[in-house]
Amino acid sequence: MKRGEATFGTWLTLPDPVAARLLAASGFDWITVELEHTPTTFETAALSYAMIAAGGCVPLARVPINSFENIKRVLDTGAWGVIVPMVNSRAEAEAVVMASRFPPVGRRSVGGQLNAANFGTDQATYRREANEQILVIVMIEHVDAVANAEEIITTPGIDAIFIGPNDLLNSMGQMPAFESNDPQFTDAINRVRDLCKKHQVPVGIHVISPESARRRAEEGFQFIALGSDAGFMLGRAHEITQALGLAKNTGATAKY
DSSP states (O other): OTTSOOEEEEEEOSSOHHHHHHHHTTOOSEEEEEOSSSOOOHHHHHHHHHHHHHTTSEEEEEOSSSOHHHHHHHHHTTOSEEEEOOOOSHHHHHHHHHHHSOTTTSOOOOOOSHHHHHHTSOHHHHHHHHHHHSEEEEEEOSHHHHHTHHHHHTOTTOOEEEEOHHHHHHHTTSOOOSOOOOHHHHHHHHHHHHHHHHTTOOEEEEESSHHHHHHHHHTTOOEEEEEEHHHHHHHHHHHHHHHTTOOSOTTOOOOO
């Protein structure tokens, strides 16, 4: 991303380190372990980070909420970076930096063994280099965040911005979706992207198809999330059951 290139990853929503290991071998640049909207525990997440790193992929974590405890625990247990949801102001972005960075930049405390192990290094080296190596991303996914976008984007210590389209549309009183032609939505997306370009901060977004991913990359997005493990599984399963004439209701995932 520092070179201005696009990266592509996905979301791990199944609370299973085996799924993490298999997905890590698929060729994505990074995989985000989802702790905000899943039953995944910190222990399962820690095992998943290790599996992803062992598979030659970058393990990231989306924490449930912006707090010192959440951010510290995912970094101490081996995530290479953190994605923090619903950051709506500069003060909230500054709180993310304080929790993510060791002094003198932030107030992250020292502890754990898995963090250094997942980087393949020792604790002294990890502590010395973590402030430069850990990826810190905050999410703009609310109309309030769009209004405060420039203050959030220019917060020292923030490496990238990630747009959550579903919650952004929800905050506009609209049906959540990955894509929308609504002017309020497209204007918000363009505003955040243009401000990130102005301040040379990488920007990302979640999409649902390879075609959308390529289009967003052409528009200048660099941290592009494509679907999720559960979405891939269900999507392919639906294709198969429909081809066999077994799918009675395409809106349902399964009857068992």
